[in-house]
Amino acid sequence: MEKTANNKAWFMVLPVLVLVAFTAVIPLMTVVNYAFQDSFGNNQFFWVGLEWFQELLASERFHDALVRNLIFSFTILAIEIPLGIGIALCMPKKGWGVPVCLVLMALPLLVPWNVVGTIWQVFGRADIGLLGYFLNSLGINYNYTQDPVAAWATVIVMDVWHWTSLVVLLCYAGLVSIPEAYYQAARIDGASRWAVFRYIQLPKMHSVLLIAVLLRFMDSFMIYTEPFVVTGGGPGNSTTFLSIDLVKMAIGQFDLGPAAAMSLVYFLIILLFSWVFYTVMNNAGTEKKHYAGEE
Amino acid sequence: MARIDLDHIRHSYLPNPASPSDYALKEVNLTFEDGGAYALLGSSGCGKTTLLNIISGLLTPSEGELLFDGKPVTELSTEARNIAQVFQFPVVYDTMSVYDNLAFPLRNRGVPAAEVDQKVNEILRIIDLESKAKRKAQGLTADEKQKISLGRGLVRSDTNAILFDEPLTVIDPHMKWVLRSQLKHLHKQFGFTMVYVTHDQTEALTFADKVVVMYGGEVVQIGTPDELFRRPQHTFVGYFIGSPGMNVLPCEVDGTVARIGEHTVPLQVGLDPNKSAKKTEVGIRPEFVKLGGAGEGLPLKVNAVEDIGRYRILRGEMDGVALNAIVGEGENIPESPTALFDRAQTNLYADSWLVSEGA
Numbered sequence: 153m154e155k156t157a158n159n160k161a162w163f164m165v166l167p168v169l170v171l172v173a174f175t176a177v178i179p180l181m182t183v184v185n186y187a188f189q190d191s192f193g194n195n196q197f198f199w200v201g202l203e204w205f206q207e208l209l210a211s212e213r214f215h216d217a218l219v220r221n222l223i224f225s226f227t228i229l230a231i232e233i234p235l236g237i238g239i240a241l242c243m244p245k246k247g248w249g250v251p252v253c254l255v256l257m258a259l260p261l262l263v264p265w266n267v268v269g270t271i272w273q274v275f276g277r278a279d280i281g282l283l284g285y286f287l288n289s290l291g292i293n294y295n296y297t298q299d300p301v302a303a304w305a306t307v308i309v310m311d312v313w314h315w316t317s318l319v320v321l322l323c324y325a326g327l328v329s330i331p332e333a334y335y336q337a338a339r340i341d342g343a344s345r346w347a348v349f350r351y352i353q354l355p356k357m358h359s360v361l362l363i364a365v366l367l368r369f370m371d372s373f374m375i376y377t378e379p380f381v382v383t384g385g386g387p388g389n390s391t392t393f394l395s396i397d398l399v400k401m402a403i404g405q406f407d408l409g410p411a412a413a414m415s416l417v418y419f420l421i422i423l424l425f426s427w428v429f430y431t432v433m434n435n436a437g438t439e440k441k442h443y444a445g446e447e
Numbered sequence: 448m449a450r451i452d453l454d455h456i457r458h459s460y461l462p463n464p465a466s467p468s469d470y471a472l473k474e475v476n477l478t479f480e481d482g483g484a485y486a487l488l489g490s491s492g493c494g495k496t497t498l499l500n501i502i503s504g505l506l507t508p509s510e511g512e513l514l515f516d517g518k519p520v521t522e523l524s525t526e527a528r529n530i531a532q533v534f535q536f537p538v539v540y541d542t543m544s545v546y547d548n549l550a551f552p553l554r555n556r557g558v559p560a561a562e563v564d565q566k567v568n569e570i571l572r573i574i575d576l577e578s579k580a581k582r583k584a585q586g587l588t589a590d591e592k593q594k595i596s597l598g599r600g601l602v603r604s605d606t607n608a609i610l611f612d613e614p615l616t617v618i619d620p621h622m623k624w625v626l627r628s629q630l631k632h633l634h635k636q637f638g639f640t641m642v643y644v645t646h647d648q649t650e651a652l653t654f655a656d657k658v659v660v661m662y663g664g665e666v667v668q669i670g671t672p673d674e675l676f677r678r679p680q681h682t683f684v685g686y687f688i689g690s691p692g693m694n695v696l697p698c699e700v701d702g703t704v705a706r707i708g709e710h711t712v713p714l715q716v717g718l719d720p721n722k723s724a725k726k727t728e729v730g731i732r733p734e735f736v737k738l739g740g741a742g743e744g745l746p747l748k749v750n751a752v753e754d755i756g757r758y759r760i761l762r763g764e765m766d767g768v769a770l771n772a773i774v775g776e777g778e779n780i781p782e783s784p785t786a787l788f789d790r791a792q793t794n795l796y797a798d799s800w801l802v803s804e805g806a
Contacts, residue, residue, distance in 0.1 A: 331536060331538075333534040333535070334538050336500075336505050336525075336532065336534065336538075337532070337534060337538040337596070337599075339504075339505065339524075339525040340503065340525055340526070340530060340531060340532050340552075340600075341555055341599060342552060342555040343551070343555050347555065351540045351542060351551075352540065355542045
């Protein structure tokens with residue numbers, strides 16, 4: 153069959169293209185534009201080439217923020233993914249418990265990010281916060297405004313509280329799609345609980361886990377609001393992640409050029425990591441396709 | 448391999464069943480002889496899968512006892528019963544190779560590697576998947592996957608019985624024939640007790656030595672395909688087996704004569720005078736309805752004649768009740784036909800159950 157070519161059809165997608173141009177392409181290009189120029193007040197710009205990039209990549213401040221961010225992202229992934237799978241496995245599959253669990257799980261996801269920050273900021277305070285008061289009365293010296301370890305613990309626990317639900321809901325969706333016959337066959341085959349998880353549940357959760365890891369990585373790598381509200385990046389710079397650093401640079405110091413260069417590098421790093429995750433986790437998937445097409 | 452006895456088995460999915468209608472499975476007493484090939488036949492929701500799951504231990508019956516070779520197993524877990532079950536949809540472990548799929552039940556039971564290898568290779572040969580042993584199970588076709596499901600049951604030498612729950616539902620029609628004949632062949636070769644659940648009468652009649660027909664949670668008849676055809680114990684069997692099913696005509700019984708409206712049909716038996724029946728019916732298979740000219744038999748209004756190749760199906764009615772007849776290719780259909788019933792093949796049903804001689 154011959155395809156009908158009608159170039160007029162392109163006009164149909166024009167509104168979308170214009171919309172995307174205004175919301176994404178033009179702002180991005182503005183950032184690219186800033187990244188290669190130096191600005192002075194009074195709207196004066198002049199070309200500096202790759203200077204900001206060289207400066208950024210050599211800057212210790214950037215390195216530290218990047219390393220902090222990577223540690224943060226991998227820590228929360230290492231906690232949230234197994235925990236999310238675990239909770240999803242424990243959730244009931246039918247009965248009145250299902251809606252109850254789903255609503256409970258969805259609650260943290262519905263709280264605005266700055267409110268999450270505020271909740272934990274108050275929760276962790278030694279004088280009026282339940283958690284802070286409790287820990288301190290146990291004799292643990294917990295003060296997230298002064299102690300970097302306490303600040304990190306707070307930020308990580310807050311993220312786990314906020315986002316594990318997402319992993320749970322995704323995994324749960326994967327689990328309930330497994331037909332009952334699989335579990336029955338496993339019982340007949342004498343499979344252990346671990347074997348059921350390893351050979352039935354995990355493979356069926358594979359694709360949703362991929363989405364969960366990607367989403368959680370990208371989100372945590374771009375985290376801003378919650379730690380900004382709780383610790384403001386402190387104490388010192390101990391919880392200053394890339395985005396907090398970026399805002400300090402762009403708004404605080406009004407260094408538009410370096411901030412723009414950092415934005416681009418930041419963007420590329422996220423892109424790179426997401427690609428690596430996707431490729432690695434999808435490896436088994438491509439193998440399957442290869443087999444299916446082999447016939 | 449074992450004989451399976453179901454002793455007063457009842458099952459309800461409700462926690463506190465009160466009336467008989469709460470039971471998905473009303474009292475079942477049944478014996479599957481060792482090495483027999485049985486089919487459980489019935490329409491959807493008649494309790495056949497419930498019965499199968501009770502045998503395999505996926506369900507514990509509300510009441511009654513299950514015995515393997517005379518030993519009670521009702522309380523035993525599925526694993527301990529050594530049952531194999533093949534489900535409607537093929538169940539394979541996607542991430543494992545075909546080989547590992549077959550080895551899985553053995554490895555779970557701690558069978559030594561050398562024995563596993565020998566058994567798995569034997570099964571691979573039987574189910575004809577040797578060339579695909581190293582491939583992942585994921586990309587295989589539905590019938591290959593179903594063969595793996597079957598293979599996982601065959602691989603254990605101590606399997607008591609193999610249960611099939613509509614295993615050919617998702618298989619292509621031409622592969623159905625192939626797999627079904629392979630199953631028959633395997634049954635002859637290994638002599639497993641096989642129980643095959645289906646709602647397809649052709650499948651049941653070709654697979655099984657004995658067919659168990661279920662209706663509304665009850666076993667209504669157990670018999671060879673021929674018995675089911677000639678002497679349906681229940682009008683449901685008559686209706687369900689055969690294409691088209693048995694003609695069932697409401698009647699009144701007078702001695703050994705059935706009155707259908709103004710017409711009479713001679714019977715072989717009469718009603719038992721000691722029993723009262725609310726509903727009496729005459730049942731006759733379309734195969735045994737002959738056509739006669741006007742005045743010879745029961746007047747028949749012809750609605751349609753379907754030519755299906757070897758013979759024709761005459762779809763008609765009499766006093767508003769459907770009455771079908773099978774007419775040979777060369778046979779002439781008279782202008783205003785009447786239906787003549789073969790007396791030897793005319794059955795009388797009281798409250799849907801067959802009235803037999805001496806009863």
